[in-house]
Amino acid sequence: MVARAQPDRKQLPLVLLRLLCLLPTGLPVRSVDFTRGTDNITVRQGDTAILRCYVEDKSSKVAWLNRSGIIFAGEDKWSLDPRVELEKRNPLEYSLRIQKVDVYDEGSYTCSVQTQHHPKTSQVYLIVQVPPKISNISSDITVNEGSNVTLVCMANGRPEPVITWRHLTPTGREFEGEEEYLEILGITREQSGKYECKAANEVASADVKQVRVTVNYPPTITESKSNEAATGRQALLRCEASAVPTPDFEWYRDDTRINSANGLEIKSTGTQSLLMVANVTEEHYGNYTCVAANKLGVTNASLYLYSKYGRG
Numbered sequence: 456m457v458a459r460a461q462p463d464r465k466q467l468p469l470v471l472l473r474l475l476c477l478l479p480t481g482l483p484v485r486s487v488d489f490t491r492g493t494d495n496i497t498v499r500q501g502d503t504a505i506l507r508c509y510v511e512d513k514s515s516k517v518a519w520l521n522r523s524g525i526i527f528a529g530e531d532k533w534s535l536d537p538r539v540e541l542e543k544r545n546p547l548e549y550s551l552r553i554q555k556v557d558v559y560d561e562g563s564y565t566c567s568v569q570t571q572h573h574p575k576t577s578q579v580y581l582i583v584q585v586p587p588k589i590s591n592i593s594s595d596i597t598v599n600e601g602s603n604v605t606l607v608c609m610a611n612g613r614p615e616p617v618i619t620w621r622h623l624t625p626t627g628r629e630f631e632g633e634e635e636y637l638e639i640l641g642i643t644r645e646q647s648g649k650y651e652c653k654a655a656n657e658v659a660s661a662d663v664k665q666v667r668v669t670v671n672y673p674p675t676i677t678e679s680k681s682n683e684a685a686t687g688r689q690a691l692l693r694c695e696a697s698a699v700p701t702p703d704f705e706w707y708r709d710d711t712r713i714n715s716a717n718g719l720e721i722k723s724t725g726t727q728s729l730l731m732v733a734n735v736t737e738e739h740y741g742n743y744t745c746v747a748a749n750k751l752g753v754t755n756a757s758l759y760l761y762s763k764y765g766r767g
């Protein structure tokens with residue numbers, strides 16, 4: 456790398472003043488040449504921006520300026536930024552190339568050209584775009600039915616991404632509004648499931664993330680069917696309960712707890728419990744109670760085992 460003497464920072468105002476003297480008096484250096492207007496150049500973060508500028512003859516005095524000062528004065532690089540260089544594909548070109556553009560590069564850049572008779576400044580506004588990226592989303596949560604829930608989804612991007620929420624399962628409902636916060640007041644069991652946050656802008660495809668909401672609720676017995684069986688045969692009583700977390704089941708014969716023993720077997724899997732009698736005798740006919748419980752509550756239902764031939 457060739458070391459180039461950089462102008463002393465402290466001298467910058469002085470040198471800037473000298474450069475300004477090259478321009479016609481009264482014309483501020485940052486003024487736009489209104490006949491040309493301001494061009495916008497849109498570049499994605501990380502890409503290379505080329506700000507075009509052309510001179511009319513080789514003897515023109517030229518400079519590139521930034522909000523913060525001079526970037527190039529003629530061939531002399533004043534900027535300390537290694538990403539910045541001149542692009543001169545022909546003797547009349549005086550374009551500025553900025554590599555790996557970042558958001559702080561956004562702003563106006565002025566190409567100042569001083570020819571014999573036509574002083575001219577042209578201004579370019581560099582717009583830096585950033586694809587949407589979700590930076591923070593709520594963790595999966597478990598709440599009790601009736602709670603107020605607030606989900607958060609934060610995203611970065613330029614332009615500012617639009618955030619939308621969607622309930623993926625089971626309702627598929629899309630929530631209106633462009634909100635970082637999704638508030639669910641008095642959440643119901645139907646509102647449990649996956650929620651999707653989508654952050655979108657026009658720069659690149661949307662960023663999408665999910666959060667799972669588990670809603671706890673006390674058991675309700677959804678099915679408990681009485682049954683009938685002949686003596687000497689097998690009998691089955693089935694009880695089904697809806698609950699989150701998964702319920703625990705107990706069986707009672709009148710007021711006495713039943714255990715898996717003496718030809719009776721209890722099989723509980725998930726939301727369902729089976730009471731099986733291997734070899735039905737007269738004593739097995741009667742009133743049974745299925746109890747389903749989780750940490751939020753307990754409920755029960757009565758079932759009957761009837762004699763196959765005549766009730767009782």
Ligand SMILES: *[C@@H]1O[C@H](CO)[C@@H](O)[C@H](O)[C@H]1NC(C)=O
Nearest residue numbers: 491492493494495496580582
């Ligand atoms: C440049 O962008 C601004 C807003 O970002 C807009 O108002 C203006 O019209 C644009 N200029 C040109 C020349 O496209």
Ligand SMILES: *[C@@H]1O[C@H](CO)[C@@H](O)[C@H](O)[C@H]1NC(C)=O
Nearest residue numbers: 521522523526534536539559
């Ligand atoms: C333009 O100015 C900003 C400060 O306002 C600076 O951070 C940036 O590096 C400059 N860009 C170039 C290309 O020199």
Ligand SMILES: *[C@@H]1O[C@H](CO)[C@@H](O)[C@H](O)[C@H]1NC(C)=O
Nearest residue numbers: 590591592593594607608609
């Ligand atoms: C995400 O947001 C939560 C709540 O606002 C905050 O407590 C947490 O520190 C944030 N995490 C990150 C990585 O920003």
Ligand SMILES: *[C@@H]1O[C@H](CO)[C@@H](O)[C@H](O)[C@H]1NC(C)=O
Nearest residue numbers: 600601602603604639640641
């Ligand atoms: C939920 O929010 C509503 C309205 O803000 C409030 O009235 C209610 O008390 C809250 N419920 C709980 C369980 O915090």
Ligand SMILES: *[C@@H]1O[C@H](CO)[C@@H](O)[C@H](O)[C@H]1NC(C)=O
Nearest residue numbers: 686687688689733734735736
């Ligand atoms: C059922 O029990 C009766 C009376 O105890 C017995 O005679 C019969 O063999 C048993 N049946 C089966 C299939 O075990």
Ligand SMILES: *[C@@H]1O[C@H](CO)[C@@H](O)[C@H](O)[C@H]1NC(C)=O
Nearest residue numbers: 707709710742743744757758
């Ligand atoms: C069956 O048993 C349950 C629980 O012990 C009781 O509440 C119910 O009244 C009984 N039903 C009959 C018809 O005896």
Ligand SMILES: *[C@@H]1O[C@H](CO)[C@@H](O)[C@H](O)[C@H]1NC(C)=O
Nearest residue numbers: 707709710744746754755756
């Ligand atoms: C079934 O529920 C009733 C009413 O809540 C209660 O009185 C009864 O004790 C319960 N039975 C059992 C076996 O838990």
